[in-house]
Amino acid sequence: MLLLVPALPALAEPTAEVLHWWTSGGEARALKVIADRFTESGGRWIDSPIAGGGGDAARTVAKTRMIGGKPPTIMQWHLGLSLRQLAESGLLGEVDAVARDGKWDEVLPPLLVANAKIGGHYVTIPVDIHGENWLWTNSKVLAAAGVAVPRSWAEFNAAAETLRAAGYIPLALGGQGWQQVIVFSAVALGTGGPDFFRRAFVDLDAKALAGPEMVAVFAELRLIKGMIDPGASNRDWNEATNLVIQGKAAMQLMGDWAKGEFVASGLVPERDFGCDPSPGAGDAPRAAYVVAADSLAVPKLADPAQREGQILMARTAMDPAVQRDFSLAKGSIPARNDVPQDAFDVCAQKAMAIVRESKDLLPAIGSSMGIGAAEAGAITDAVSLFFARDMTPEDGAKALAAAVAGSR
Ligand code: BGC
Numbered sequence: 001m002l003l004l005v006p007a008l009p010a011l012a013e014p015t016a017e018v019l020h021w022w023t024s025g026g027e028a029r030a031l032k033v034i035a036d037r038f039t040e041s042g043g044r045w046i047d048s049p050i051a052g053g054g055g056d057a058a059r060t061v062a063k064t065r066m067i068g069g070k071p072p073t074i075m076q077w078h079l080g081l082s083l084r085q086l087a088e089s090g091l092l093g094e095v096d097a098v099a100r101d102g103k104w105d106e107v108l109p110p111l112l113v114a115n116a117k118i119g120g121h122y123v124t125i126p127v128d129i130h131g132e133n134w135l136w137t138n139s140k141v142l143a144a145a146g147v148a149v150p151r152s153w154a155e156f157n158a159a160a161e162t163l164r165a166a167g168y169i170p171l172a173l174g175g176q177g178w179q180q181v182i183v184f185s186a187v188a189l190g191t192g193g194p195d196f197f198r199r200a201f202v203d204l205d206a207k208a209l210a211g212p213e214m215v216a217v218f219a220e221l222r223l224i225k226g227m228i229d230p231g232a233s234n235r236d237w238n239e240a241t242n243l244v245i246q247g248k249a250a251m252q253l254m255g256d257w258a259k260g261e262f263v264a265s266g267l268v269p270e271r272d273f274g275c276d277p278s279p280g281a282g283d284a285p286r287a288a289y290v291v292a293a294d295s296l297a298v299p300k301l302a303d304p305a306q307r308e309g310q311i312l313m314a315r316t317a318m319d320p321a322v323q324r325d326f327s328l329a330k331g332s333i334p335a336r337n338d339v340p341q342d343a344f345d346v347c348a349q350k351a352m353a354i355v356r357e358s359k360d361l362l363p364a365i366g367s368s369m370g371i372g373a374a375e376a377g378a379i380t381d382a383v384s385l386f387f388a389r390d391m392t393p394e395d396g397a398k399a400l401a402a403a404v405a406g407s408r
Contacts, residue, residue: 016309017046018296019065020076021058024238026260030330034127038316043309048072053237054178054366062299066091071299073306074125074313079115079293080369083124086297092123093300093307095314102318107336111361112293115369124295125317128332131351132255132290132364133186133281136241136262137274141168141250149274153190153220156279160227163250171224172240172249175233175387177380178366179240183224183253184383185290185365188217190280194288194360201379202363202370204408210401218396221386244273253278255292255364259331259347275347277354285353288360292367293335378407 016038022031035045050058055076062075063086071091077083086092099105099122105113112126137149142159145166150156160170173179189197192213199208208214229249232240241261243249252258262273269275277287296317298310316322323334324343333344333351341352355361363370365379382400385391391399 012305012308013044014042014308014312015044015046015305016073016313017048017306018074018076018313019048019050019058019062019072021050021052021055022076023049023051024053024236024257024261025264026238026329026331027257029264030260030326033322033325033329034313034317037319037322038313041312041316043312043316044305046073053174053176056178066299071301073301073309074296074298077124077295077297078364078367078369079112079124079126079295080363080367081371082368082373083115083295083297084118085372087118087121087123091300092118093298093310094121094123095125095298095310096122098122098311098314098318102315104318107318107338109335109337109355111291112335115293116295122314124297125314126293126295126335127317127323128294128327128330128335129351129355130255130257130292130294130332130364131277131354132182132292132366133189133278133288134254134256134258134347135186135274135276135278136244136252136254136258137276138244138247138250139270139272139274141244141247142274145250147250149276150279151276151283153187153279157220157223159251160223164227168247169229169243169249170227170251172243172252173224173228173232174235174237174240176236177384179237179254180383180387181365181376181380182255184217184221184379186253186278186281187220187224188214189288189290189362190278191216191220194362197288197290197362201365204371204375204404206401206405209404210397214397214400215393218386218391218393218400221383221396222393225387256331256347256351260329263329263331263345269345269347275350277350284350285357287354287358288362289351289354289358290362290364291355292364292369294332295335374407375404378403 147159163170199205382403386396
């Protein structure tokens with residue numbers, strides 16, 4: 001007998017076009033952890049990398065696409081105000097059902113919940129926590145020059161002189177604004193202290209931005225300009241890290257995604273390279289820490305296959321083992337607070353202890369966790385200008401305060 005069965009609607013294959021700026025060696029290894037698990041779980045992964053550390057280029061493309069009605073399925077985004085603005089403009093969807101099942105309110109630190117759950121909805125999938133104020137050092141180079149890891153800016157300046165005299169580039173830097181801001185903010189934290197950092201880069205207090213403490217920050221920045229090599233302009237951050245890996249440069253001030261490059265090259269922390277909080281920030285576990293958190297945001301969209309893709313991505317990227325393996329390759333620590341620590345190396349253990357115990361977790365300027373993208377852009381422009389021109393520290397602070405005032 002012939003049975004007539006009505007055709008079932010085909011189940012949508014979970015599909016995700018993933019827009020991101022994780023293109024360096026370590027970053028690509030980390031992203032592959034998520035992509036492999038997503039694919040093994042039946043998802044179709046479409047990779048959309050937009051190169052450019054810090055993510056300015058990627059965010060511009062993503063915004064244009066969202067406004068034009070053609071958003072990617074998933075987009076790398078920092079937790080912070082700029083994400084909030086997207087949510088409030090109605091551009092983001094949600095992954096609430098997965099968050100409820102997975103008890104995200106409990107397994108994520110309160111700071112991440114507060115930034116990922118907007119208006120009661122999880123608009124993004126938190127994946128990691130990075131610290132920006134790390135000092136990376138090549139241990140062999142420091143030993144050869146007879147220099148200890150500097151713990152204050154005075155020691156840093158003295159170390160740089162000795163290293164230069166021994167034939168090394170003291171500080172590896174790329175001449176891109178976001179990298180210069182990372183150095184600038186580490187100097188501000190280490191010379192002015194955490195309260196000054198908050199007044200300047202969270203409250204945007206005009207007196208802090210133009211006052212004597214900021215002049216001192218620019219004075220140190222002027223010395224730093226003398227520690228970098230002429231090849232710095234336009235150099236990517238990972239190329240700068242590579243100079244330290246190869247022993248051509250001694251030190252780099254950069255977020256802990258740099259560790260992903262050291263580890264990908266087979267180097268071992270505290271044998272081949274040092275990872276220490278930037279000078280003047282204090283030591284783990286109580287160091288002051290400039291934090292940025294990466295997440296995978298879910299734009300609002302209607303296509304069923306992509307909606308399934310967002311849901312599968314939420315399950316995949318929040319899986320504890322995926323978060324562990326991702327951070328091992330990336331240099332971050334997991335967003336979840338219940339991932340066992342034993343697999344992690346000494347740098348990540350320091351980061352975990354700091355996040356647990358420091359009183360001074362501060363929002364990274366570029367990530368817009370504390371201030372908006374416009375203000376962060378103004379700070380970046382002022383810092384770049386100082387690096388590009390021959391300006392006095394007084395003029396640097398004046399230009400900074402004026403740029404911030406003009407952006408508000
Ligand atoms: C992101 C990191 C990334 C770094 C360099 C930062 O903005 O938070 O995940 O590794 O940029 O690309």
